[in-house]
Amino acid sequence: MTNIVQVRNLLKQYNPPSGVIAVKDISFDIRRGEVFSLLGPNGAGKTSTISMLSCLLAPSSGDAEVAGHSITTAAPLVKQAIGVVPQEIALYQTISAAENLIFWGRMYGLSGQRLQERVAATLAIAGLTDRAHDKVESFSGGMKRRLNIAVGLLHQPQILYLDEPTVGIDPQSRRRILDTIKTLNEQGMTVLYTTHYMEEAEELSDRIGIIDHGELIALGALAELTRLVGESDLIDLDVEYNGADQQALAAGLQAQPGVQRVVVEDGRLLLAVDQADTALADVVVAVARAGAHVRQLEIREPNLEALFLHLTGRALRD
């Protein structure tokens, strides 16, 4: 399988020389036809990376080739090859969906019959054919998101960048967007997808790059990544503290046999353990001895959340 994106030592520092380094010397490839996800918490450097790959942000050093064109020296050719779906709803609210698509199609160089065909096709993909002539401002959040994606598909790009496209929408719209992305990928579209939702990355991706503080800390298929955390299970405890010291309880649990790591997140305790079934009883007893009690618990198989915890010592939602 050939690579459509090749990123080499890409680095972005804002306001050099003392400014924040948002992306730290990362390198990775995206294969033609795959869904590649960049997974990481907010502020990890996902949007800066996708902005550089969209030629919206100049890298401080390094380079990337998209569809064989350098982002630093051949921006117009890169832009013709990519479809960008930004995190925000980047549409004109006071004109209709069809008028938006016609305008954006023209910006991609479409015209005449081909423009009309592509507008009709992308309206159908977004499920908005019957609302084509309604103003965007009258749409729900989910409909706007779908139209936002449709704009990125107008010129049939070689690769589609989706920057957190499901943020702030209802579960039904989210489901529809994920299904749309799967369908597009099945039809051959390469997708670069950024998210901080582990479940989305797990469901959609052929390969995942985990990014944190601007560094690519892990890269591979889901199965490869989860193997990195060994046989660890994840115990997610919802605890009633009853005045007990949260940090002291976390430290006590860390000392329990079979517990690899404990993280406190929004009052919950996340424990990476060797085997949940053997460690669980000791954990619950330790919580009770501290004067607290467990309201609810969940045991999860090794997953990306456990991996992120394993690699960074922090929960993915931090």
Place this chain on the structure above:
Amino acid sequence: MKKPWFIALNDTLMRFRDRNGLLLMLAAPLVLAAITGAAFGGLTGSGSSASPITDIPVILVNADEGAFGQQVVDAFDAAELADLVEPVAMVDLDAARRQVEEGAARAVVYIPAGFSAAVADPANGAVLEVLTDPTSSFSPLIIRSIVEQIAAQFNTAISGGQIAADQALARQDVLGPALAQLPQAISAAVSAQPGGRRIELHSRSLAAEERGGDFNALAFFAPSMAILFLMFTIFEAARSLLDEEREWTLPRLLSTPTRFDQILAGKIGGVLITGVLQLSILILVSGLIFGVHWGSSWPGLALMVLSTVLAAASLGMFITAMARDAAQAGVIGSAVALIFAILGGNFITATAYPAWLQPLSKLTINRWALDGLTDLSLRQGGFGDVALEIGVLFGMAAIFFFIAVWRLPRRFAH
């Protein structure tokens, strides 16, 4: 060239579909012009001003060789009027009129030949003429009021004499035969006094005279309000580049194979189309509804519209280029629009401003635009009358445009 055109078209389409925007662009200036035009057009000697009115230049042309004409001239030199008016004597009425037309004086008070004889002759009516500058709101009213008072003083004399005669006639029985002829004697004496007949005041606006009709205050307020609201619209349109940055459509545009200079050309084009359409519609509607005549030169009017819109658009782009964000551009734009409107004479004609304010006034787009458009609407001027204004406005446009075009790519560079 296609992409800038599509961007300009899209911007214009959105702006003219926005009902609130249309209210500001078209309805508000027409309504305000109608209200202010009606208010000022109906004034007959009252008025108010935000600033003290002093040293109103007035030209006295005394063609009379008698004593009464000189008394009118002397009245303008009275100590109590010293701060209010600055009278200058001239002998050539046509030259004096030109001074008013050129804005060097606010009015001409013309005392015709034979004025004294007419005053003394009860069979004839005496006339004083006041020729006023139609572009001035208050000064002509003040001058006319002064002349009315002078005429009233003459009339008071005759009225007082007439009353005394009437009272003597009524008390003839008491006065006795010796004084029986007194009322007739007083009446005869009064006839020989100044103002033996009531002096008539003929007041005319020079533009009304030239056009052969009444002065239409809307001919001043229609262009005035059009320029004021054009500035608001244009500044908002120019600011849309920053709005698009905030609303993420600009980054999205930049992610398409569209260069920044194409986007900039499209945005500027949208601003220009919007401005030209707005001003043209206002001119057309003010002509149809209010009967404002827009001069004798279509090329002159077209170039005035174009140069005014270009200058305002360039200033709007300049503000956009210098502002930190859309909010700051909005505040600066509103402040500039209002300050320029006041300095430029959109509310009170700038020709009434004191001398020290005149240079500041002439630094504004509003002043040149208003001077040019009122040259057309009030004085029915031709292309030659507005050539200077057109040139200055194009010059202003060039300065702001080049700074904005130099600055904007740097402003949006990442």
